[in-house]
Amino acid sequence: MATSSRRTGAETSKTRGVLLDCVEQLMLEEGYAAVTFRAVAAKAGVTSSLVQYYFRTLDGIFLAAIRRYTERNIRHLAEALQAPRDQLPRVLWEYSRDEATSALTTEFMALGNHRESVRAEIAEATEQVRKLQLDALSPGVDGHRFLDQELTPGALLLLIVGIPKFLNLEEGIGVRTAHRELVDAFEQYLGPVQPPVPKSRSGRSPRSRN
Template identity: 80%
Template sequence: MLEEGYAAVTFRAVAAKAGVTPSLVQYYFRTLDGIFLAAIRRYTERNIRHLTEALAVPPGQRPRILWDYSRTEAASALTTEFMALGNHRESVRAEIAEATERVRKLQLDALSQGADGLRFLDRKLTPGGLLLLITGIPKYLALEEGIGVRTAHQELVDAFEEFLGPVPATVGKGKSARPRRDRPGGRLQTR
């Protein structure tokens, strides 16, 4: 999928990559959707494990962890392919929605714990609202960058990072919030 897009995924192509026969792939996955669903589930479980570990920091550091994770995830080639696939296959779209809700719950729970200590949260900007800003801005920027639009992106990133405040000294040490990159420069590029 990463090399040629989801349209190039066939039983024969999967079998060749795995070094098995196409009939063996079809034995375990009756349909191509079955292959895609298994890939999405595996990707989701890996990201949930990784994000759970990355969020094991003091509550004040979690917005930065989520911002870094969201910027990386929005620029992920595999995420882009899954989203494109979901536009054409209903079962895949439903799986992506379920996986997104699971990740969103994990993120919201982490952000809500200790939210009283976050200086910028008040009655108008709730943990849920902040989470949608943290996760939505990178997706929007990635969509625009996908068609070559970059105007004012860096200004927005700089302003939002200023809004989040300085990077705590412990963020970036040890386990990174970034999932394993699936392409060079897997982080959202600006400018």
């Protein structure tokens, strides 16, 4: 009986994972608006009723997708934060640039503008990640100054994670004036790259815009 229950649980988890894979593929290929019970079912080669068995509502699909995406991000971040403490600002900068240019992140943020439950989930996930980043950064930022002002760990972190998001927002509408200048200046401020730049969750370079 126990073996059968474990097998059933594993199969259930696998099916749910396949459906969420299809959700992500639809969002990447056609945008979040393309995600419907019927579209997910067609992508997975199953019936719409099976999709609704795992996810009762469309919001439920998106919330599950965001939670899984957040879990992946946190694992990726935790690995990156194993770097030496004095290199953490640089590591967080590379991570933030990768995250800001993720196509899925862009789709989830756009979706959050239209669905309150999704917006709340994104906010909660962001706070989780921000706390992890700040806890790692806080012991190692003594002496960091910016524009002749000494930065608190929180202020430094907000610069590190905020600049890539701002640049990506502008690039999304085709504005790139002075972006390279700001990136070059901030990278010079952070100092030379010491550790090898980690690959993103998709396996592409963090600086890729493709």
